[in-house]
Amino acid sequence: MRSRVLGVVTVAAVALFTLLPLTTTDPARAMGLPALLDRSQLRGLTTISMFVVLTSAWNIIGGLAGYPSFGNVAFFGLGAYATALLTDPDHGHLPLGVGLLASPLVPAVVALVVGFPLLRLRGHYFSIATLGTAIAFGEVINNMDFLGGATGLFPPIIRSDLLFYYLMFGAAALTVGVTWWIMRSRLGHGLVAIRENEEAAAVLGVDTTRYKIIAFVVAAALTGLAGGVFAGWNSFVNRDNVFPVDYSVQMILMAVIGGSGTISGPVVGAVGLEALIQLLAGGSGVYTQILLGVLLAVTVIFLPRGVIDFVIGRSRLTLAHFRRSLRQTSV
Amino acid sequence: MSLLAQQLVLAILLGGVYVAVAIGFSLVWGILNIINLSHGAFIVVGAYITWTLFGRLGLDPFLSLPIDAAALFALGYLLQRGLINRVIRAPVFFTLLLTFGVNLAIVNLLLAVFTSDFRSVTPPYAGSGIVLGPVVIPSIRLAAFAIALLLAALLSLLMRRTRIGAAIQAVASDRDAAQLVGIDLRHTYALTYGIGAACAGVAGGLLSTVQAISPTAGEPYTLQAFVVVVLGGLGSVTATVVGGLLFGLIEVFGQSAPGLGAGYANAIAFAVLVIVLIVRPQGLLGR
Structure with missing residues (x-):
């Protein structure tokens, strides 16, 4: 029953987010349809889609395999630099x-x-090793002259918010689709087995090294794709905008708030939190960050399974549930 | 030759700073099994307390160290008692996330209060140094080095010779047995975390005298502390001291290697980290 509701919600959401931006196009205007989005909202939706990619991709290695990478932003940055290097008129063109x-x-x-x-x-x-690897990659790239050094690279400007929206939305759909496929496959069961007990999984015949590497590589590829689309969209790439440690943390936060290890949890977390961040963006960034910190603490203490668990899992919105959950982890 | 000697002296003195940066982190990790991602933020809070007292009241930075320690102890105790104790039995990933959340909140509160400007503490004796033949030893760095080692010695004494230290070690080795003999777990955890934070506060006070500080300066300290602890090994003050001194040497001489430079400081640190983790995961002096 619940899975059917979720299916309907998914189809409706995909249809809505595919069709809604079309109302901003000229043919739609010519047909007399009202534009239901403005440009800044469309850009907001593109950013939300980007975080759906990052969060869902993180979920494959962090949520399913239980290897919480703090350095996935490295893959975003590498993907962005790959695209930028090939398209920059001074380089690949x-x-x-x-x-x-x-x-x-x-x-x-x-x-x-x-x-x-x-x-x-x-x-x-x-x-910490993944966190360090990401910082090291950013630093090395920042020092490489053929990659533009600290100035960065400049892919040609393509003025089409709609194109980049659909590219990012497509990447998000692809990432969720890949997650769905993995969770139904042998790979997914193997990864969950690794998360729950790696030694036991190995004893049962799961090739743990191979499975973990596959999960890591798939997560990296999807994250890199988002980086590539971002590079084209932003037409400016340097260390500060494609290797921010904040992204590594935001994807973890979004996955955990939504519910890591599930398909829908990371999507719900990314959409909800990024929408909240954008709504608050009118205020000072400093206070948004403080709020994120507090939210992180509250989530970890009170909602360790994420909000999605109240919908598809065993969590209930009752005082007794919170008390029991707290008692299990406190001293 | 004299350049090499000078570099060696600076590397050792820098190593002392790393000992201070890492010692509280090592304690919290070893005893509570928490990777305290807010450690760097604690250091920065300590640095700002010293900066404020120096700027407003003209208090000598070295005299404000006990105040840093006391303030950070209180902050750490309350955080552990109020927040971290609630997830201490959850998977380690959750304590990691919680301390990151605390870090995010502290850093941005500091940004709101102190802005992102760089600040430095410059007492009148800031430029003075001891000349030993071709080598100059900056007096502030020497003092910071001495205080860092003193801090390590004090912590070691506390752990070995006092009832508090015994309780902390008992809790670390067997939680249930410690509770059976009447140790208050919540209090002991909070004490441990508070002591770790107090060490960070002292480190911050010391750092404010040798480099410029800003609210976002803390993250590298957390990472450096991690590298130092991994390098030396978990579980003893001596290991942290060895790790810190060694890391100072690696950083100074790594940056002067051909083709590298100051821009590669973090890259060098993490190359070392990953190599140590793979070759000798228990660290040089680890059990």
């Missing part, structure tokens, strides 16, 4: 389509190489 093809490939190859040492680490060690 190739069409955006070609540049976008490279955006998942470069991070995937990097994830394959760094994944072997990193995924041998667990818990804290994995989290």
Whole structure:
């Protein structure tokens, strides 16, 4: 019953977010349809889609496999730089389509190489090592002259918010689709087994190293794709805008608030939180960040399974539930 | 030759700062199994207390260290008692996230209060140094080094010779048994975290005298503390001291390696981190 409701909601949401932006186009105007979105709202939806990609991709390695990477922003940055390097008139000067093809490939190859040492680490060690790897990548790229150094790269400006909206929305749909497919496949069951008990999974015949690497590479490729689209959209790429540690944290926060390890949780978390951030953007960024910090603390303490668990899981909005949940984790 | 000697001296003195930065982090990690991502923010809070007292009241930065320690102890105790104790038995990922949330809130509160301008504490003796042949030892850095080692010694004494230290170690080795002999878990956890935060406060006070500070300066300190603890090994004050001194050497000499420079400080630190984690995950002196 619940899964059917969720299915209907999903189809309705996809239809809405596919059709709504069309009302901003000239043919729709000519037909006398009212524009239901303005340009800034369309850009807002593009950013929301971007965070759906980042959060859902993080969920594949962090939520399903239980390896909470704090460095996924590295893949976003690498994807953005790959596209930017190929399309920048001073460098590759190739069409955006070609540049976008490279955006998942470069991070995937990097994830394959760094994944072997990193995924041998667990818990804290994995989290901090990934965080460090991301910072190191940003720093090295910032020092590379052929990548524009601290100035960055400038892909040609393409003035079409609608194009980039559909590219980002497509990437988001792809990411959710890939997650859905993984969760139904052998790979997904293997990853969950690794998360719950890696030794037991290995004993049962799960090739843990291979599964973890696949999850890491898939997450990196999808994250990189979002980076590539962002590079084309923003037509300016440097360390500060594509390697911000904040993104690594935001994707984790969104996944956890929504409910990590599920398909819908990260989507709900990304849409809800990014919409909230955009609504608050009129105020000072500092207070938004304070709110995020408080929200993170509240989520961790009171909603460790995320809000989606109230819809599809066992959590109930009762005082007794919160008390029990607190008692399990407190001293 | 004299350049090398000078670099060696600076590297060792820098290592002392890393000892101060890492010592509280190491305690909290070793005893509570928490990677305290707000550690860097605590250091910055300590630095701002010293800066404020120096700027407003003209208090010597070294005299404000006990005040840093006391203020941060209180903050740390309350945070652990009020928040972190609620998730201490959850998977480690959750304590990591919670301390990150605290970090985000503190850093942005500091931004709201102090703005993002860089500040520095410059007492009248800031430029003075001891000349030893071809080598100059900056007196402030030497004092900071000495205080860092003193802090390590005090912490070591506290852990070995006092009832509090015994209680903390008992809790770390067996929570249930410690409770059976009458140790108040919540209080002991909060004490441990408070002591860790107090060490961060002292580190912050020291750092404000040797480098410029800003609200967002804390993150690298957390990462450096992590690298130092991994390098030395978890579980003893000595290991942290060794890790800190070694990290100072690696950083100074790594940056002067051909093809690298100051822009690669974090990259070097993390290359070291990943290599140590893979080759010798328990650290140099770890159990």
